[in-house]
Amino acid sequence: xxxxxxxxxxxxxxxxxxxxxxxxxxxxxxxxxxxxxxxxxxxxxxxxxxxxxxxxxxxxxxxxxxxxxxxxxxxxxxxxxxxxxxxxxxxxxxxxxxxxxxxxxxxxxxxxxxxxxxxxxxxxxxxxxxxxxxxxxxxxxxxxxxxxxxxxxxxxxxxxxxxxxxxxxxxxxxxxxxxxxxxxxxxxxxxxxxxxxxxxxxxxxxxxxxxxxxxxxxxxxxxxxxxxxxxxxxxxxxxxxxxxxxxxxxxxxxxxxxxxxxxxxxxxxxxxxxxxxxxxxxxxxxxxxxxxxxxxxxxxxxxxxxxxxxxxxxxxxxxxxxxxxxxxxxxxxxxxxxxxxxxxxxxxxxxxxxxxxxxxxxxxxxxxxxxxxxxxxxxxxxxxxxxxxxxxxxxxxxxxxxxxxxxxxxxxxxxxxxxxxxxxxxxxxxxxxxxxxxxxxxxxxxxxxxxxxxxxxxxxxxxxx
Amino acid sequence: xxxxxxxxxxxxxxxxxxxxxxxxxxxxxxxxxxxxxxxxxxxxxxxxxxxxxxxxxxxxxxxxxxxxxxxxxxxxxxxxxxxxxxxxxxxxxxxxxxxxxxxxxxxxxxxxxxxxxxxxxxxxxxxxxxxxxxxxxxxxxxxxxxxxxxxxxxxxxxxxxxxxxxxxxxxxxxxxxxxxxxxxxxxxxxxxxxxxx
Numbered sequence: 001x002x003x004x005x006x007x008x009x010x011x012x013x014x015x016x017x018x019x020x021x022x023x024x025x026x027x028x029x030x031x032x033x034x035x036x037x038x039x040x041x042x043x044x045x046x047x048x049x050x051x052x053x054x055x056x057x058x059x060x061x062x063x064x065x066x067x068x069x070x071x072x073x074x075x076x077x078x079x080x081x082x083x084x085x086x087x088x089x090x091x092x093x094x095x096x097x098x099x100x101x102x103x104x105x106x107x108x109x110x111x112x113x114x115x116x117x118x119x120x121x122x123x124x125x126x127x128x129x130x131x132x133x134x135x136x137x138x139x140x141x142x143x144x145x146x147x148x149x150x151x152x153x154x155x156x157x158x159x160x161x162x163x164x165x166x167x168x169x170x171x172x173x174x175x176x177x178x179x180x181x182x183x184x185x186x187x188x189x190x191x192x193x194x195x196x197x198x199x200x201x202x203x204x205x206x207x208x209x210x211x212x213x214x215x216x217x218x219x220x221x222x223x224x225x226x227x228x229x230x231x232x233x234x235x236x237x238x239x240x241x242x243x244x245x246x247x248x249x250x251x252x253x254x255x256x257x258x259x260x261x262x263x264x265x266x267x268x269x270x271x272x273x274x275x276x277x278x279x280x281x282x283x284x285x286x287x288x289x290x291x292x293x294x295x296x297x298x299x300x301x302x303x304x305x306x307x308x309x310x311x312x313x314x315x316x317x318x319x320x321x322x323x324x325x326x327x328x329x330x331x332x333x334x335x336x337x338x339x340x341x342x343x344x345x346x347x348x349x350x351x352x353x354x355x356x357x358x359x360x361x362x363x364x365x366x367x368x369x370x371x372x373x374x375x376x377x378x379x380x381x382x383x384x385x386x387x388x389x390x391x392x393x394x395x396x397x398x399x400x401x402x403x404x405x406x407x408x409x410x411x412x413x414x415x416x417x418x419x420x421x422x423x424x425x426x427x428x429x430x431x432x433x434x435x436x437x438x439x440x441x442x443x444x445x446x447x448x449x450x451x452x453x454x455x456x457x458x459x460x461x462x463x464x465x
Numbered sequence: 466x467x468x469x470x471x472x473x474x475x476x477x478x479x480x481x482x483x484x485x486x487x488x489x490x491x492x493x494x495x496x497x498x499x500x501x502x503x504x505x506x507x508x509x510x511x512x513x514x515x516x517x518x519x520x521x522x523x524x525x526x527x528x529x530x531x532x533x534x535x536x537x538x539x540x541x542x543x544x545x546x547x548x549x550x551x552x553x554x555x556x557x558x559x560x561x562x563x564x565x566x567x568x569x570x571x572x573x574x575x576x577x578x579x580x581x582x583x584x585x586x587x588x589x590x591x592x593x594x595x596x597x598x599x600x601x602x603x604x605x606x607x608x609x610x611x612x613x614x615x616x617x618x619x620x621x622x623x624x625x626x627x628x629x630x631x632x633x634x635x636x637x638x639x640x641x642x643x644x645x646x647x648x649x650x651x652x653x654x655x656x657x658x659x660x661x662x
Binding site: 012013015016018019020021022024026028035036038039042043047049052063064076078079081082085119120121122127128129143144145146147148150151154155156157158159161193194197198224227229250254257258261262293309310311314404405406413423425426427428431432 | 480481482483485487488491492493495496497498499500510515538539540543544545546547548549551566568569570573574577578628629630633640641642644645646648649651652655656659660661662
């Protein structure tokens with residue numbers, strides 16, 4: 001019987017089906033971090049079950065860590081307690097921890113792929129909704145709550161209802177200055193924040209297969225923003241080239257055997273999806289959000305749409321914007337480049353390529369937070385750090401940072417932040433902060449110009465640079 | 466987990482759509498390492514201004530509304546996977562949330578904590594909002610056994626869906642984890658033939 005990519009991976013991980021229709025899904029990798037794990041460890045201690053397969057768990061500290069002076073003790077006492085609790089728990093239960101000071105530390109969805117822990121055909125979970133990122137490798141990866149973190153710790157399994165399948169096909173070539181972030185913001189603007197609820201999405205088409213692994217990760221990362229549990233892309237040569245030679249990737253014969261298996265991971269030609277959408281790459285402009293959910297996005301030179309919805313009006317009031325207005329010319333005071341969506345080396349390269357020899361606008365505070373210690377190191381080796389510093393950007397140490405404003409990195413009330421992160425919810429980047437989501441290139445251009453501009457008028461500089 | 470059978474209560478109406486988990490419990494309050502005490506920070510930035518003064522106009526600050534049922538606009542609980550959102554709602558005193566649509570992860574988290582998400586039609590949701598607006602003391606009755614939501618004293622009622630497994634868990638106060646632990650030998654057997662590349 002023909003199957004979708006999702007069905008192939010899901011079916012190979014089913015331990016058993018329950019009469020009520022639920023299925024017991026085996027989990028290959030479990031990433032944990034300091035914020036959503038402590039209560040699960042408490043449960044494990046209370047029940048006395050111990051960990052079922054500790055070698056399948058990898059821990060890092062990312063959500064609640066400072067991005068300045070990471071070598072010093074954490075100043076915020078509650079944050080310190082939370083990070084210390086993770087260290088203690090990993091010590092007590094003998095779990096591999098890439099904590100502060102470790103050369104592998106970083107945002108959980110950045111380090112998994114870069115260390116070769118994330119591989120095609122796996123099932124991967126983490127107490128974080130952006131776990132969908134790992135789907136870029138043809139893995140089933142999704143976020144879970146803390147009760148489920150405890151379930152996986154105790155049994156390496158989850159009890160789940162099988163999601164429905166959706167395929168989103170994007171064919172064609174992207175215009176200059178349009179990137180994978182624009183693709184996913186465009187899709188979410190079309191489907192809305194609940195358009196994918198109940199579905200697992202596969203992204204396909206020539207515009208997707210042309211993307212690098214890091215660009216694919218950006219797309220899968222934001223699947224959750226349209227309500228989908230996860231997103232996947234079938235593995236191909238680009239995937240294998242990325243995985244090959246990484247710290248925990250299979251080596252030698254094992255790698256060749258793995259490729260034989262990974263080559264079977266694609267949706268069969270006549271496989272049926274519960275829902276299908278198709279878009280043309282040429283139609284996708286550089287995108288920006290104007291509201292308080294990621295579905296409220298427009299082409300950067302478009303006008304804000306009109307709506308009678310009370311929630312829509314409330315959202316625009318929070319953002320200090322009005323219907324039918326253009327965002328072009330709007331003064332911007334903050335630019336944040338980072339998060340599990342866009343903090344990888346390619347993102348930093350794109351920004352550095354554009355800002356090289358330029359200066360950020362005087363009034364803009366521009367912060368760049370690399371996704372991991374490895375990204376930070378590579379950026380230093382490539383001289384990206386110097387380029388960014390010379391352009392007036394502030395470089396921080398790895399962590400989730402101003403994406404969710406859990407640490408000190410917050411945007412002041414009422415001020416606008418152009419952000420490469422994934423959520424523009426009210427107060428997400430700090431109480432009263434106004435977030436506008438964009439691609440790294442758009443963020444770089446706006447940091448230099450100090451206001452929202454039609455980035456297409458600036459991209460020729462990139463091409464000729 | 467507490468058992469859930471039937472619940473009759475007045476309600477708190479929150480017609481906003483797409484209420485995300487960052488509103489339910491902002492990230493800066495996720496620093497606790499226990500499950501308790503999140504209720505005081507529920508909807509923190511909608512309830513209080515930056516000087517910690519109560520904001521007028523937010524429904525939880527209006528003493529004329531009370532009850533253990535929250536009725537919310539569609540797509541409630543979207544965004545982050547933080548189970549703290551379900552803990553905060555439960556800790557504040559809610560035992561059921563009614564909406565015309567729930568985000569997946571939130572729904573699962575709520576069910577794992579004895580907080581019942583009741584999905585109703587858009588029309589029925591509208592009726593509830595209208596009745597509560599005209600009479601603040603309107604009560605709703607949720608009957609999990611019959612999977613029925615009704616408005617006592619009126620003709621209005623609607624059946625709701627819930628998986629048979631989750632229903633049994635809620636009625637008896639069972640956790641998923643108890644069930645999974647009982648399947649351990651089967652899981653070990655699966656591992657014998659499961660190849661990971």
